Amino acid sequence: xxxxxxxxxxxxxxxxxxxxxxxxxxxxxxxxxxxxRDLPMxxxxxxxxxxxxxxxxxxxxxxxWIGLLIVANLFVLVFEHVPGIYExxxxxxxxxxxxxxxxxxxxxxMRLYLAPEDAEFKARKNARLAYATSPFAIIxxxxxxxxxxxxxxxxxxxxxxALRLLRILKLFRIIxxxxxxxxxxxQGRTFRQKIHAxxxxxxxxxxxxxxxxxxxxxxVLISVLAVILESVHSISYxxxxxxxxxDSIAVAxxxxxxCMRLYSCVEEPGFKNGWAGRWRQAKSPxxxxxxxxxxxxxxxxxxxxxxxxxxxxxxxxxxLLKLTRGNDATATLAKVISREWPVIAAAGFxxxxxxxxxxxxxxxxxxxxxxxKFENIPTSIYWAVITLASVGYGDxxxxxxxxxxxxxxxxxxxxxxxAIPAALLSSAFSxxxxxxxxxxxxxxxxxxxxxxxxPDEIAIIRREALRMHLxxxxxxxxxxxxEHELEKEANLKSLPINTIAEKPExxxxxxxxxxxxxxxxxxxxxxxxxxxxxxxxxxxxxSEAALWKQIKG
Amino acid sequence: xxxPTEPPSAATAKAFTRGDAGFLVFIALVLVAVTALGxxxxxxxxxxxxxxxxxxxxxxxxxxxxxxRFEPGYALAACAGGTKAAAAVAPEAPENAEAAPENAxxxxxxxxxxxxxxxxxxxxTPPKANTWGECLAFLSTQTEFKxxxxxxxxxxxxxxxxxxxxxxxxxxxxVFDKVTANPPGSAVxxxxxxxxxxxxxxxxxxxxxxxxxxxxxAIKIAELEF
Numbered sequence: 001x002x003x004x005x006x007x008x009x010x011x012x013x014x015x016x017x018x019x020x021x022x023x024x025x026x027x028x029x030x031x032x033x034x035x036x037r038d039l040p041m042x043x044x045x046x047x048x049x050x051x052x053x054x055x056x057x058x059x060x061x062x063x064x065w066i067g068l069l070i071v072a073n074l075f076v077l078v079f080e081h082v083p084g085i086y087e088x089x090x091x092x093x094x095x096x097x098x099x100x101x102x103x104x105x106x107x108x109x110m111r112l113y114l115a116p117e118d119a120e121f122k123a124r125k126n127a128r129l130a131y132a133t134s135p136f137a138i139i140x141x142x143x144x145x146x147x148x149x150x151x152x153x154x155x156x157x158x159x160x161x162a163l164r165l166l167r168i169l170k171l172f173r174i175i176x177x178x179x180x181x182x183x184x185x186x187q188g189r190t191f192r193q194k195i196h197a198x199x200x201x202x203x204x205x206x207x208x209x210x211x212x213x214x215x216x217x218x219x220v221l222i223s224v225l226a227v228i229l230e231s232v233h234s235i236s237y238x239x240x241x242x243x244x245x246x247d248s249i250a251v252a253x254x255x256x257x258x259c260m261r262l263y264s265c266v267e268e269p270g271f272k273n274g275w276a277g278r279w280r281q282a283k284s285p286x287x288x289x290x291x292x293x294x295x296x297x298x299x300x301x302x303x304x305x306x307x308x309x310x311x312x313x314x315x316x317x318x319x320l321l322k323l324t325r326g327n328d329a330t331a332t333l334a335k336v337i338s339r340e341w342p343v344i345a346a347a348g349f350x351x352x353x354x355x356x357x358x359x360x361x362x363x364x365x366x367x368x369x370x371x372x373k374f375e376n377i378p379t380s381i382y383w384a385v386i387t388l389a390s391v392g393y394g395d396x397x398x399x400x401x402x403x404x405x406x407x408x409x410x411x412x413x414x415x416x417x418x419a420i421p422a423a424l425l426s427s428a429f430s431x432x433x434x435x436x437x438x439x440x441x442x443x444x445x446x447x448x449x450x451x452x453x454x455p456d457e458i459a460i461i462r463r464e465a466l467r468m469h470l471x472x473x474x475x476x477x478x479x480x481x482x483e484h485e486l487e488k489e490a491n492l493k494s495l496p497i498n499t500i501a502e503k504p505e506x507x508x509x510x511x512x513x514x515x516x517x518x519x520x521x522x523x524x525x526x527x528x529x530x531x532x533x534x535x536x537x538x539x540x541x542x543s544e545a546a547l548w549k550q551i552k553g
Numbered sequence: 554x555x556x557p558t559e560p561p562s563a564a565t566a567k568a569f570t571r572g573d574a575g576f577l578v579f580i581a582l583v584l585v586a587v588t589a590l591g592x593x594x595x596x597x598x599x600x601x602x603x604x605x606x607x608x609x610x611x612x613x614x615x616x617x618x619x620x621x622r623f624e625p626g627y628a629l630a631a632c633a634g635g636t637k638a639a640a641a642v643a644p645e646a647p648e649n650a651e652a653a654p655e656n657a658x659x660x661x662x663x664x665x666x667x668x669x670x671x672x673x674x675x676x677x678t679p680p681k682a683n684t685w686g687e688c689l690a691f692l693s694t695q696t697e698f699k700x701x702x703x704x705x706x707x708x709x710x711x712x713x714x715x716x717x718x719x720x721x722x723x724x725x726x727x728v729f730d731k732v733t734a735n736p737p738g739s740a741v742x743x744x745x746x747x748x749x750x751x752x753x754x755x756x757x758x759x760x761x762x763x764x765x766x767x768x769x770x771a772i773k774i775a776e777l778e779f
Binding site for chain 2: 188189190191192233237240241243244245247248249251252255256259260263297298300301304305308309310
């Protein structure tokens with residue numbers, strides 16, 4: 001799942017091509033926090049550690065690690081309730097608890113000490129008291145207080161564990177700002193549009209949508225891990241009930257997500273037609289995957305007497321497919337398969353033909369010698385596939401001379417035939433990537449033509465680079481190439497055609513430039529309308545139309 | 554769930570419609586339904602846990618009695634190791650070796666196990682070992698195991714040869730298997746086979762205990778020596 005997002009366009013500055021820094025273009029420039037050493041100690045510390053307005057300081061890193069520690073605490077709280085895990089590792093659990101409390105206490109004291117520097121509290125009469133009574137500070141205090149409480153008062157272990165749950169509230173430090181940003185972005189929008197912004201990728205989603213996707217992805221991973229661990233006898237023996245509870249929670253989350261998607265999909269372009277739109281969404285592969293993720297749970301509850309429970313449990317692994325939503329690599333693979341489908345189907349047909357023929361010949365030559373192994377044609381198919389695919393387990397092998405000769409021939413044919421689909425897919429995948437890069441190159445070409453890159457164009461470049469997994473060096477090389485081509489084009493344009501024609505090397509470059517223009521034209525124009533006019537209205541001859549198709553690729 | 558709303562610019566669009574309220578009610582119902590199903594699934598899982606506890610109880614008892622049962626004067630004669638004293642067999646024991654459990658129990662309770670008694674040595678009946686069937690029947694009817702219940706059916710657990718997912722009558726049942734070691738150098742170290750009621754328990758027996766879960770699949774509980 002691609003949860004990375006390009007930064008908001010409004011924060012980007014226009015760049016000039018003359019002194020273009022690819023690092024800044026890609027948003028990878030390491031910003032140095034501009035914090036003076038001459039600042040007073042407290043101010044200096046606040047600027048480095050907590051000030052959210054200073055780019056390049058440690059504020060984001062601290063927030064991230066504290067967030068991870070909270071999530072780790074959540075898992076520890078769950079595992080503490082499993083005697084099979086808790087009892088043998090009591091010491092480790094205790095150590096982790098002390099470590100967490102240490103970190104959270106340091107964080108609380110640091111925020112309390114630095115409160116007078118915080119813009120939110122510094123105007124108050126007593127900044128530290130104002131901080132200590134603020135909702136976030138109370139949450140922080142509640143997260144550590146029970147631990148210290150037990151040192152003075154005899155607190156029941158169960159009560160202490162329940163109080164420790166309060167640590168989860170610390171997550172609100174991250175969620176509330178994201179929600180506030182989401183509320184601002186969705187001001188004046190309908191409830192359904194807000195639901196849409198939360199579950200579908202859109203400009204209104206912001207950080208909250210990112211968290212929502214992370215939350216779903218985390219539950220996918222947790223539930224898949226649970227399915228895998230359930231197959232380990234020693235683990236499932238101890239945690240059977242916990243796995244059932246975990247699965248129920250995962251299904252509740254996925255079911256609500258499924259309903260939210262179906263409800264709000266009508267806000268998506270292409271699905272704007274009430275129930276018909278929702279039906280179309282329900283039939284889409286990603287939504288079918290969502291349904292498959294929750295279906296085994298309901299089938300297990302209602303039809304456990306009819307269906308094999310072990311199959312249903314393993315079927316829950318389809319949840320992993322949920323992570324492919326929005327994954328461009330999967331989309332490219334699907335596109336490649338659909339494009340090459342006729343050839344793949346033909347290769348598949350030949351493979352089936354070959355398998356059936358091989359199995360039949362195997363049966364013919366070997367039945368009399370090994371009636372137990374080559375009992376009939378269907379049982380010989382196993383041997384045929386294993387031989388043709390060059391796997392060769394060796395559990396069934398021919399013993400007659402004719403059978404062995406046939407196997408030699410088939411092994412050679414099998415290498416070629418079975419390799420065709422793999423080669424096809426690999427070459428088509430490479431073609432598709434090449435095409436996408438060409439497209440990016442053309443986009444860059446158009447972007448760089450005017451000499452400046454505006455914020456919208458920067459956002460496009462970053463998004464495309466992210467989608468195609470291009471690094472800085474590759475983008476740099478592409479930009480250099482385009483600069484070179486622009487330069488040549490400028491030189492060529494200034495020359496009359498007969499002068500270009502006199503020099504073959506110039507003629508070749510001019511020809512390449514013209515081809516590139518035709519490809520750009522093909523990408524930018526509406527292909528259906530073009531074909532309708534060009535072919536339908538006889539504006540292009542058959543050879544011209546064929547040439548057009550060949551050039552556009 | 555009504556027709557799609559227009560983009561946010563539409564000033565006339567209501568922020569919260571009746572359809573939205575309906576959706577929230579639906580979500581709440583879904584949540585309640587999934588929670589109820591989750592509770593149901595947990596209850597079923599607890600039944601499986603109960604079945605496992607049954608198996609563990611058997612495993613604990615058999616392990617605990619494993620050494621004791623070879624001691625002279627062992628109280629539970631039906632499960633005692635070694636050969637039965639002839640005196641214990643000759644006068645009161647039923648002629649059929651696969652006697653009814655009640656008889657077996659009565660035999661073991663009434664006859665004091667005195668293997669060295671002179672009258673036994675002079676008896677013509679050859680020494681005979683207890684069988685698993687006698688021991689199991691005695692334990693199931695005369696000891697704390699008689700109160701054991703299959704959590705899925707509420708009835709006493711059934712002892713079956715193996716769990717079969719196709720047969721839902723096996724859910725919650727207990728399986729005792731006999732593990733026989735193969736000679737050294739064999740490809741497979743041991744062979745597991747069904748422990749028959751007629752199998753002798755005069756010598757030490759390697760047992761494997763399993764229970765059948767909700768899907769009638771076997772859950773291995775323990776391997777032990779009895």
